[in-house]
Amino acid sequence: MAGFTFDQQSNISLREKVTNDIRNAILTGELQSGSRLKEMDIAEQMGVSRGPIREAIRQLEREGLLISYPYRETVVADITIDEVKDILIPIRMHLEWFVIQRYIHQMDDSFIAQLQQIVDRMTLCFKEGKLEQLVELDMLFHETLINLAVERTVLMTWRSILNQTRLHFIKNIRYYSNDTIVQDHQTLLDKLASKDMDSILEELQHHMKGDESFLFS
Amino acid sequence: MAGFTFDQQSNISLREKVTNDIRNAILTGELQSGSRLKEMDIAEQMGVSRGPIREAIRQLEREGLLISYPYRETVVADITIDEVKDILIPIRMHLEWFVIQRYIHQMDDSFIAQLQQIVDRMTLCFKEGKLEQLVELDMLFHETLINLAVERTVLMTWRSILNQTRLHFIKNIRYYSNDTIVQDHQTLLDKLASKDMDSILEELQHHMKGDESFLFS
């Protein structure tokens, strides 16, 4: 056969598409915390049956974005600042520290450059005041680190906190000192490049308490 | 009305019953890691349709007990020692530390007595070599602590790691030094009773590395 290859036919199931659509609606704020989801409404709007909708709900429940009361209703979850600060972020730090310890040898120049590119784009977004994009790049930075791991538990736990954290930052980014966010990532990246584990751990622990830059606390 | 009240009619849905049954089969070892689950087989054996089965699968996927490959199959997950030791247990410690900090004032004498009763039963199980029950009591001890929290994130994260941890210990309990397990819990309990936060944190951190008592490492 010649060198040409076709792309893999993406074999995404309807329930996955539904899951993604509902998740996006929540993350973009079209579905606000507390608002009720009716299976039939969603099904009609999307032009599918209720089966895939119900499976998507079970999935988003476990991502912490929906709460479902049996035989009654399902609503969009609310996440408090304390929960993000005291629970989700520390867990994220644990995952990252695990990944860094185990995969530091895979962080070659090209990987560091990849992260640097993300931070550069963060700088740009900060200057131009594109806060939504800043949040996405922040997430992308951490996801890039996490994705080094092959351990299923790491990826699973990451996914279970990812979107709750994202939702929080999307809602509250304007109360953070964006300048500090960008700088913190640059500092962490520099230390990753240096491969000095003590200094990385120190920075992670500082990063974890980065919420000190939060305006109201 | 007179003082008598009826118990709340437990309104458990079929999918929850199915979820519990499958989970139990995994935790008791009837379904081993790697074995394949066929929706139709389960449905026929339980005498229900595939709908609730499919929803249960989505739920158990998020508990880390099942892995489902779209359009192909779903199998029982395997959890490695490293994942439990380096990821799940540290996360559990974080959750407990959060709960202890925030709810130490709710740990009155009756609460401490409740935990003491659990440790006493652990001692008994250890003496009688009832290792399965020892695991259950271990879980119960930590669950009792965690249940002080009202924060949804804490309970959610706890549930997502609970059964993976349980499965690991059920499989590997005989390789642990059971004696140390019981003693560690007694020590932690004593320090909780003393309400000395520094000493509690120190003990938690030791408890976290308790896997040093693991025979092969």
Place this chain on the structure above:
DNA sequence: AGTTTGAATATTGTTGACAATATTCATCTT
């Protein structure tokens, strides 16, 4: 007016049939 009752309605839970995809295996080709 406030409460209780029960019919009407809305919504979630469950089912069995059908559709789409993956796997198996006998057959054909070289």
Place this chain on the structure above:
DNA sequence: AAGATGAATATTGTCAACAATATTCAAACT
């Protein structure tokens, strides 16, 4: 014999109808 092809089978994905439960609200009762 090794690999390619395609029919037959097994399994997962989706749907539309029906069942069970919750909610609403008007009527009856105190």
